[in-house]
Amino acid sequence: LAKTTQPISMDSYEGQEVNITCSHNNIATNDYITWYQQFPSQGPRFIIQGYKTKVTNEVASLFIPADRKSSTLSLPRVSLSDTAVYYCLVFNTDKLIFGTGTRLQVFP
Amino acid sequence: GAVVSQHPSWVICKSGTSVKIECRSLDFQATTMFWYRQFPKQSLMLMATSNEGSKATYEQGVEKDKFLINHASLTLSTLTVTSAHPEDSSFYICSAPRDRGLDNYGYTFGSGTRLTVV
Numbered sequence: 363l364a365k366t367t368q369p370i371s372m373d374s375y376e377g378q379e380v381n382i383t384c385s386h387n388n389i390a391t392n393d394y395i396t397w398y399q400q401f402p403s404q405g406p407r408f409i410i411q412g413y414k415t416k417v418t419n420e421v422a423s424l425f426i427p428a429d430r431k432s433s434t435l436s437l438p439r440v441s442l443s444d445t446a447v448y449y450c451l452v453f454n455t456d457k458l459i460f461g462t463g464t465r466l467q468v469f470p
Numbered sequence: 471g472a473v474v475s476q477h478p479s480w481v482i483c484k485s486g487t488s489v490k491i492e493c494r495s496l497d498f499q500a501t502t503m504f505w506y507r508q509f510p511k512q513s514l515m516l517m518a519t520s521n522e523g524s525k526a527t528y529e530q531g532v533e534k535d536k537f538l539i540n541h542a543s544l545t546l547s548t549l550t551v552t553s554a555h556p557e558d559s560s561f562y563i564c565s566a567p568r569d570r571g572l573d574n575y576g577y578t579f580g581s582g583t584r585l586t587v588v
Contacts, residue, residue, distance in 0.1 A: 396576070403561065403584060405474075405476070405579030405582045407579070408576055408577070411576065449514075457504055457519055458504065458565065460514040460515075461513060463513055
């Protein structure tokens with residue numbers, strides 16, 4: 363399973379765009395990239411998933427370069443409620459192994 | 471859709487007793503269930519994988535006799551913490567994969583169980 367590396371923490375202010383980059387140098391051809399959000403004392407919640415190029419949904423965008431060795435989660439115009447831990451994972455229908463995650467703190 | 475219901479959400483038990491945590495897939499069949507443990511300010515650590523109708527697979531370092539996992543049906547998996555000790559106090563989370571084709575493969579997580587052993 364590909365190991366992921368992402369910043370331990372990030373700070374932002376309300377209304378700003380936040381980009382969290384994750385490295386996964388050993389990603390395999392069949393691996394997908396997925397991001398989850400977790401609030402304290404809750405289970406992780408799915409944000410977005412992709413294989414290559416760009417994926418966008420109602421809450422975020424995911425940018426994946428051609429070599430797929432990294433990915434960037436983009437959160438547009440964050441609010442206080444986006445304060446959480448964000449996990450980047452790679453998988454191919456196997457079990458999900460979590461890395462350290464990025465603790466995002468949004469300030470007013 | 472794709473909801474995993476986890477109960478209880480929190481439990482306090484005395485040292486030496488056993489606690490059972492249940493995870494039910496409400497609107498899909500979960501042939502596989504993953505069990506995680508999470509300590510404060512740390513990431514989720516995979517403990518074991520349960521498969522319906524067969525023995526669970528435990529990750530290295532996880533005591534199978536202490537963390538009993540049963541997956542008796544396609545919608546129910548249980549984790550029993552036996553002879554609990556204060557160091558077992560943690561946040562336990564289950565997760566089930568939803569196979570809708572690789573392009574739309576995903577995992578649904580339960581809401582977690584906060585176990586406190588006193």
